[in-house]
Amino acid sequence: MSEHHAPDRFDLETEVLVVGYGCAGAAAAFEAATAGAEVLVLEKAGGAGGSSALSGGEIYLGGGTPIQRACGFEDDPEQMAAFLRAALGPGSDEAKLQRYCADSVDHFHWLRARGVPFQPTLWDAPTWVPPTDDGLMWLGENSWPFTGLATPAPRGHRPAAADFGGRMLMELLVAAAESAGAAAQFDTSVTSLVLAEDGSVIGVRARRYGTEFAIRARRGVVLTTGGFVDNDAMLAAHAPRLLGHTKVSGGGDDGSGIRMAQAIGAAVRHMATGQVGISLIPGFAARGMVVNGRGQRFVTEDTYPGRIGQAALFRQDLEVWVILDEQGYEEVPEPQRWGVRPTHVAETAEELGDLLGLPPGSLAATLARYNEFASAGTDPDFHKAARWLRPLTPPLAAIDIRAGVRPPGQAAARRGTGASVFTLGGLHTTPDGEVLDLGGDPIPGLYAAGRAASGLHGEGYISGTSLGDGTYFGRLAGTRAAHRFRSSGLPATADDDSA
């Protein structure tokens, strides 16, 4: 383990060293610098942004934000927690969830203070990314079974940007970190953590253009290196279901931070879990039926589309079609179709089922049942909201979700795969970002946030919880690292005794 031994002398020195300049790294750097610490961010890419900059920009916030109130919605932290507990479980992190929800309005104001703009208007239909600058969207809160578990309120907060808002969000957060005094070095890969004799983390080894060097971090190292969807060996070991699909990442989610910390004894959690964005147009799904390889419905079609995606991949092996009629297709404005057209069309449900290779008569039976209840405005099977219920009239179309979708602004390579995935598992941390070892004790001097850590999530996922928990817990980790060895200003933590 010689790479963990301290060198005779360090080449550089700082107080808080942040590894990775995505949303969690920027938030950690800002808070650490604002708390008065000397901060250096190391990023292996040529610039800041990471996978965060390529995202839609949604941030999951609630509890009664000004945007929610302006749109006419009451909310409180308990209802927000009740929804997230159900949507992100089983296995969601209750301590993190409580903190996240209790502080959500504060975190909204923190983002606003960093310049992130949110319009006080609601996009009121299921979608991945609204084609407007509406600042608020539903992410499954108004769909079954969540309607029975928590008072529905939309909590998807969107920076006012055309289409994908992640780039703007990252520009603002990086500018904020820089203004607060955080320095950065790009094209710099961290290769290992450096330990003191007592096992605490005191720095890193890194490489830049082939030159190796060591950096001392007097207060702590914050790992914000992202998940591991770009590392096929880690996927094979921990999440084989995610192999072979489109990777939602800027290309740098190689799990390096997770592995560096594991190499000094850190524990991980929930490494098999992942977000699954399937290539369905939520407006089509809500207006039609989603069926499996037996022609059966299996999910509420008007829910958060990532929930449909997880069910499609993990429960139906991606053998999934969206069935709709001409009216349903036409009701979705052309720009919101993202170029998706039916893969199969037929005059009757029987014919369509045969075209899809479904068991004889199965799709016709499913359609007959759906139409019978839709005529009455009810859906006793999956409780789709009455707003989306209407009997489907032949001719019918099917969209094979494995045919792929190319979202606006995305490269052509995005077409041709049925699922777009990223990982949710990572380092076991406290809400304050302390990385825990296999015995459950904090590793002194080591912090993590963002997708390098196991965040709020158990098995489930909701859009906006990655930028949300990345920025929120990134802030806490940066703050905690900056205050290490200080006698005041923060509640005591397990390793403050060593101060």
Added chain:
Amino acid sequence: MSEHHAPDRFDLETEVLVVGYGCAGAAAAFEAATAGAEVLVLEKAGGAGGSSALSGGEIYLGGGTPIQRACGFEDDPEQMAAFLRAALGPGSDEAKLQRYCADSVDHFHWLRARGVPFQPTLWDAPTWVPPTDDGLMWLGENSWPFTGLATPAPRGHRPAAADFGGRMLMELLVAAAESAGAAAQFDTSVTSLVLAEDGSVIGVRARRYGTEFAIRARRGVVLTTGGFVDNDAMLAAHAPRLLGHTKVSGGGDDGSGIRMAQAIGAAVRHMATGQVGISLIPGFAARGMVVNGRGQRFVTEDTYPGRIGQAALFRQDLEVWVILDEQGYEEVPEPQRWGVRPTHVAETAEELGDLLGLPPGSLAATLARYNEFASAGTDPDFHKAARWLRPLTPPLAAIDIRAGVRPPGQAAARRGTGASVFTLGGLHTTPDGEVLDLGGDPIPGLYAAGRAASGLHGEGYISGTSLGDGTYFGRLAGTRAAHRFRSSGLPATADDDSA
């Protein structure tokens, strides 16, 4: 990390130290002793056996064993591998699978040479445990979709014992290890691994009746400590879906070996995976329909019941019922019902669906479709074999699988839970049992087998593959450890250079 430092002197010394005396430990101890090494087995319980001794005793063997041939079945390693690849995947270990199947007839003879008796007769219906001493049983090979992927042959080999054969198997394997010269100490818990300066494993620290001591292992340490179903913290971190169900274990599957190895840098694989035995009587399921909370069928009812169990827990959240008629119930002889009686009875499918809280008309529609095709002897939805297809005639009964089952010989506590689970994930090993570190390199001196290791399995499971891969890869690990530092007798491995 001081617990990993070598003591000034060791209290005991041996060549190969085996930790845990279940099937993998016994097999490793036998082979290491037979290879001429001094062997000591440490077991924390008061006697040998572990969870293996409480199992049904099935061992998954094939490729053309004498029992298969006596029962009239052709088989070869390629067909066996094709079945296991499909049944244990995604994520099954291809290298292990190839070795396991290629050597399966040899392994059969090894077991026979240890005295394990197999009767050359077939039990020819789906079941967990045949009520006879038949030596061969199907474990899904003759069910869809496997019938289209590999030539069906039964491969569940059963020691000739009334009901559960695990106890007899373990008595024979322990006797064999003892005869070969392996010593054992019971009531002895291993607490940590001891490392040399170069990071190789040279022994362990252990505790017996409150006394701590250190044992040197001159050739290697073999971890055969079992899985982690008894460790709720590990389940919460890695396999939260398994929490709260009946633990299939002798009580000692606390993950201690996995954690000890992780603490010195070992990698793990597939920690979220688990076997799920749901409390259905396979004879009932094959003769009826298995439906979910929407009244839909979702699985082939005459397949290996553990496959139904995984589908029920992981894909249907355990909201599952077996639907059958009086003839189906009566056809299963009373002793094979394990005391299970219908939880709900009704004159019609509509009434039964209402009793179960299923959506209106859903069960009736499913039954009508099932009966229509069953009359013609086909099942286009789930391809149940014609042998089990017969229209179900009201009155109908339902069995709520959450009501629980008490298998013969099991304690009363087994009743009252819907699923019985154990873990499949564990240490990343080569087929020869070398434990790999996070970088993929063998940790010199450390070996593992059985459920402490990630074996053949990806997500799937088939009965007999735990005793099967535990004994087979236990043998390889024991052999490899015994030959460490020898210049001949085995192919070179990564750490032989240090000899």
